[in-house]
Amino acid sequence: MTFFTEKPVTAADTTFFQLRKDIVEGNIAAGSKLSETQLSTKYEVSRAVIREAINRLEASNLVERKANVGARVVSFSPQGLIELYQVREALEGMGARLAAKNMSDDEIADLQQLLNSHSKKVESGESYYQEAGDVDFHYRIILGSKNQHLISTLIDGIYHLVRMYRVQLGMAGPRVTTAFDEHKHIVRAIANRDAELAEMLMRRHITYSMKNIETKL
C-alpha cells in the first residue's frame, strides 16, 4: 500500500527517491557530506527541493543533519546494524503477530502460493531465492498486519536502511535455503492463526539473520 503507490508527483519527490536510491545503493558513500549547492547542480533543481529531499532522508534515518553545518550520510557501524536489527525484531515480530490475526484467508493463500513458487525455484537449482523474494515475503506479512504505523515505519524507513547495510557489507542476498524453511514455518503459524507462535518464529528468523551477518564481520 504505502510502498507500491510511491509515484513521485513533485520535483522534491523525484529528487528524494533518486537521492535515496543513490545512497542505499552506495553511489553516494556512507559518511559522505551532502552539500546542498553541489547536489542542486547535480540534480538540476533548486536548493529548496534539495533541502526538502534531505529533510525526508533525515526522517528515514539515512542522513544526519547538524544545524548550520550540513547533512551527512549515516556511516556504517556494526553496533548500528545490531541496533537496527533489534528494532526490526520487535516490529516485525509484532507484524507477524498481527498478521496472524488480521490477514484475510485470501491473503494467506497468496502468501502460501508465493512460498510454493519459491520452493520450486529452490529445488530446481535456481538460486533465485534472493533479495526480491525475501523482500516480497516480508512485505506481505507487514502489510498483512494492517497496522499503518508498523507498515510505514518498516517499509518507508527501516527496510531502506537494511538494504543500505547489505550493500555496504557486499552481501548479495539473504541466507538462501535455511531461511526458506523458516519462512515456511512462519506462514504455517499465520495460517493456523497462531499469533503467539508467528511472532516468536519471526523474531527468531530475524535474530538468525542478524547472527548470520555478524559472522561475516
Place this chain on the structure above:
Amino acid sequence: MTFFTEKPVTAADTTFFQLRKDIVEGNIAAGSKLSETQLSTKYEVSRAVIREAINRLEASNLVERKANVGARVVSFSPQGLIELYQVREALEGMGARLAAKNMSDDEIADLQQLLNSHSKKVESGESYYQEAGDVDFHYRIILGSKNQHLISTLIDGIYHLVRMYRVQLGMAGPRVTTAFDEHKHIVRAIANRDAELAEMLMRRHITYSMKNIETKL
C-alpha cells in the same frame, strides 16, 4: 539524551517545537488544516521555515501532507490509537529487554530511587503520581536500552502522539496505583538482569494501559 538536549538553534527549530506543542496540547484541533501562509503570519516567520516545521511534524506522524493540497493535523480514531499502542508495546518491550542488559548498576539504582520517591508520594495521599512521573519512568528505561533507533523513534515520535491522544480523550494522567505496582515489578526484573521477564512485564503494562483507555471510549 535525545530528549533533554532539545535546544532550538534555528528559527525552524523553535517554530517546530511551538507547533508541536500547540498540536499535542490541542490548541490546534485534530484534523484541522495547516495553512502555510496563515501559520507564517501567526508565528511571524517566512513560509520556508513553516514548511520545514511541517515537514518535521509529518516525520513525527503528527500531520499528514498531500502534494499540492496541504497538511492536516492527524485526526483521532480509536483504531489509530490501538495501532499506536501495538507499536509501542513492541518497541517498549524490546526497550525493557535491552535495558535489563545494558543499564548500568548506577542507572538501575537511580531508577529504584525514583520509584521509591513515587511510592512515598502515593502513600502520603498525594496523587502526584501522574504524567510527569510516569513519563520519567518510561524515559529512563528507553534511554537505558542504549539503542539509538529505539530511543529516537519513541521519544521523538511515538510519545508525542500518545500525549496528543491523551489530551484528545481528556485523560489527566495514567492509571495511578495499579500502574505503580507494575512499574515496581519491571524494575525488579531489570535489576535482576532478567531481560525476558522485563520485556514481558513491560508489554503487559502497556497492554493494560491500552485496555484502560479502551474502556473510556
Place this chain on the structure above:
DNA sequence: ATCACTTAAAGTGTCGACAATATTGCTATT
C-alpha cells in the same frame, strides 16, 4: 614554531516573488 586573533571563503538558514496546481464560484447549456 606555536598560538591567538582577524579576515576571507564557503555553506546553511531565511526571505520574498513567481510558477504550477487545486479549489471555488459562476455561467451557460440541456
Place this chain on the structure above:
DNA sequence: AATAGCAATATTGTCGACACTTTAAGTGAT
C-alpha cells in the same frame, strides 16, 4: 433545476538572492 465547463481565486511548489554561521586561511605577536 442540475450539470458540465470555464474563469477567478487561493494555496502549494519552486526559484534566486540575501543574511548569518561555521570553517579555513592567513597574519602577527610571543
